[in-house]
Amino acid sequence: MSQINIKQLDAQSPEFDQQLKELLHTDLVVDHQVTTIVDDIIHRIKSEGDQALIALTGKLDRWTPDSVEALEITKQSQQEALARISTAEREALEKAAERVKSYHQHQLQDSWQYTEADGTVLGQKVTPLDRVGVYVPGGKASYPSSVLMNVMPAKVAGVEEVIMVVPTPDGDINDLVLAAAAISGVDRVFAIGGAQAVAALAYGTDLVPKVDKIVGPGNVFVASAKRAVFGQVAIDMIAGPSEILVICDGQTDPDWIAMDLFSQAEHDEMAQAILVSPDQAFLDAVKASIEKLLPTLSREKIVKISMESRGALIKCSDLDQAMDIANVIAAEHLELSVENPEQWLPKIRHAGAIFMGRYAAEALGDYCAGPNHVLPTSGTARFSSPLGVYDFQKRSSIIHCSADGASELGKVASVLARGEDLEAHARSAEYRIKK
Structure with a gap:
């Protein structure tokens, strides 16, 4: 057994929100010295x-x-x-x-078009x-x-x-x-x-x-x-340290959960592994599994630093509160290691990849499940998505006006353009208005 000092938080505590904020904080500011070196390298490539x-x-x-x-x-x-x-x-x-x-x-996204009653064609070209x-x-x-x-x-x-x-x-x-x-x-x-x-x-x-x-x-x-x-x-993105959030109802083998947490903690010392459960006895069992299994890892030192500095076991009141915590964290990887995970999926608003059920280990997603493992980190799942085909396609708008359509649109554009004091805009549109 290896003693590990991993943070244990209670979501019912008045201090929890501040504790969670401090736990999630990551300083992603690039060191000035690194920036200087990089700028010099870029200049050399451009010039030489x-x-x-x-x-x-x-x-x-x-x-x-x-x-x-x-x-x-x-x-x-x-x-x-x-x-x-x-x-x-x-x-x-x-x-x-x-x-x-x-x-x-x-x-894959396809180009599309539709035709309005006056013959105007609008659409999008995907390239x-x-x-x-x-x-x-x-x-x-x-x-x-x-x-x-x-x-x-x-x-x-x-x-x-x-x-x-x-x-x-x-x-x-x-x-x-x-x-x-x-x-x-x-x-x-x-x-x-x-x-x-x-x-x-x-x-x-x-x-x-x-x-x-x-x-x-x-x-x-x-x-x-x-x-x-x-x-x-x-x-694509500026990626931060790897992270995993596991929500468990207490019915999954604690050894499985411990190893799932390790699977991200072994990346580097700044990686983050968090477990949330309403079952205190289960949290204790997972901590025992962590201490039992840690010495068996080839990256034991990295995992220990990661778990002690940025990991946590969080006790919540119920799974509803666990989902609320998940939306605050907006984790890169989220495991819903619970019975009937489908019932909880609608409550998840922010996550890079969601692993459903007790058998969907995050490691499967890293290698061969199929969905992309390039995911938003550091809470950016609030507004970012996994890498995908859409990242390699761009979209162009298509506007093909009929004579009747240009005439009607010109009347609207004229009013708005003159309201913005852009005369050439207005007159350009007005030329197309039927007399």
């Missing part, structure tokens, strides 16, 4: 292009390519990596890719982005699942060209990441990472093509660079 990429790769990733062209990982290399991984790994990647593709096909950049962490933090989750919805959306960047510290290439790239149909892959990769995607170099949008997770330098280039290109 590929030569800066080579120099920064040598300095930051500790390997120097023989030529600029060596920064590109060929399709042949991707296929060789696919051949090197085990049969079980290949089959798992292929199965996960197929499930992610199938789910996201349901998100995929031309080129997208996908950032994939490399080195020790290698995530082939991130390749699938970021690339497959772009491909389903019809994006013409998907460019992937992945750092290769000390020249080490992760076969699973390259295999995932081959399976998901990435068009080009470059062995670059950090802020320099983001800048290359945003502004383009002779080697790396300029993209329209950058998606994918990364460290603080990557996040800062994405923030800096936003506006030059679109980005």
